[in-house]
Amino acid sequence: MSDTLVIKVGTSSLTRSDGRLALATIAALIETIVDLRAQGYQIVLVSSGAVGVGAARLGMTERPKTIALKQAAAAVGQGIIMRVYDDLFREHQQPVAQILLTRGDLDRRSSYINAYNTFQELFRLGVMPIVNENDTVAVDELKFGDNDTLSARVASLIDADWLFLLTDVDRLYSADPRKFPDAQPIFQIDRIEDLTALQVQTGGKGSEWGTGGMETKIAAAAIATGAGVKTAITHGQFPQYIERILHGEPLGTQFTPQLRAANARKRWIAHGLIAVGKIYLDAGAVAAISTGGKSLLPAGIARIEGEFEATDAVQLCDASGKEIARGIVNYSSSELDRIQGHRSTDIIDLLGYLGEETVVHRDNLVLS
Structure with a gap:
């Protein structure tokens, strides 16, 4: 059976400083995904950027603050992003599908099973799912909060083998290397608890347009590895690193998975519920x-x-x-x-x- 990969790309990798899409980076990511699919991998892409791209299209100079304005910007941006993905993947004869989720979709057992079945049918049809949080309708109590968490829960849902978290640094460091030149790189984490001993400073959110940061990626790695999914944090501008990691190179920061629960219902309880x-x-x-x-x-x-x-x-x-x-x-x-x-x-x-x-x-x- 083919390995299944979940690749999460963040707003900082997808967009430029003005909120517009970084088309060269997206094209490189798509080429990597197409190459991996040709090798037999099943892939789910979890894509951020809807709010930032929508805000840029609407002429906003900063991320919207109110829920209604965020949801309106997401409604504008989601269509733009999907059009770009569809156009670029079409060049490689690769069909794609959009899946929008809220936390409630994975909290309810019936919709959790339906979501799993949808992913499996798309795989069978040779279609690549592109996932995002349904920002246009989700309220706070039904939000994942960030797409790092969403990607980890999707990885658990579909029994993925790998979760790749693409960000704007090449790996996890003891502190932000952009501010602290002597920050120490971290290549391997066997237990999330080890991060405390390493005195890792996770900082706040990442880019001006994004909601994540290293803290959310570590939390996502905890969810994914707890579900038995190997996890790696690596640089979004070099998506070819994914294939090199799959071939055993010690790139990025890699997290060792824990034993996976054999019972599907118990996996849902452990990793699908909040x-x-x-x-x-x-x-x-x-x-x-x-x-x-x-x-x-x-x-x-x-x-x-x-x-x-x-x-x-x-x-x-x-x-x-x-x-x-x-x-x-x-x-x-x-x-x-x-x-x-x-x-x-x-x-x-x-x-x-x-x-x-x-x-x-x-x-x-x-x-x-």
Whole structure:
């Protein structure tokens, strides 16, 4: 079976300082993608730039601040970007498809499966998907927030082998090399936690027109490697580096993947859902879940944090706040306030109705 690659290209790579498209860079990226497809790779391109390109077309001199103006600029820019991609890929007889996603599309199990099936059918048809966040309609609670996160979740969704994050530096450094000439390059990360020991300063967002930065790329790498996807950060102006990395060259910063969950539903829980609350467990519940493969019962809950509804995803944490698992909860936060610390047999008396015996069933729970 062919390896599947997700390539995310950021606004800083796609556009010039005035917000207009960097056509030479885009053409080089497309040539690289076409070459890789000819070698048998399946590829998904996650493309930023809609807001910046739309703002430039509308004569704006800075990134729009209000949600409505951002969405209007995205509506203008998305069509421009797709036209450019379609024109350039057509020169290579490569059909493309546009897929616009919001976080809600991957939070809901039914639409998550539908999205997976759409990607697989496009691969079967020889069509290359081009993905972006649906900025024109997404509200804050349904946004990924940046396309680095979106690309990592897409990589998890389609069981990709590699995620490439193309940016405006050649690799991760201990600090911004444009400001600190003595910043040290980082070539390999085996665990995301190692970045703390290396004292990496991630800084803020990248370009004037973009929403990402190195911090979001590291967060994306954590999501992707947690889903078993090899990840690399490399320079967007040299897309040919992708092929060289695939051939084993130590270019960019490469992140070692973790073991991938075999069960598709558990992969969705672990990497397709956003946790909206925390449940802190006592020592007995931590041990039962961590080593015993048990469900979470109300008696094992020490306290809860956040507001959530039944069927939302939550983090399960030990007393120190370290996440040990995450799962889909059977009760809302207000209901858990009343039953936490009690036996399951007390639920009907405490709530006035008979609910589930478990707070999080082991089938809906994934260890972190």
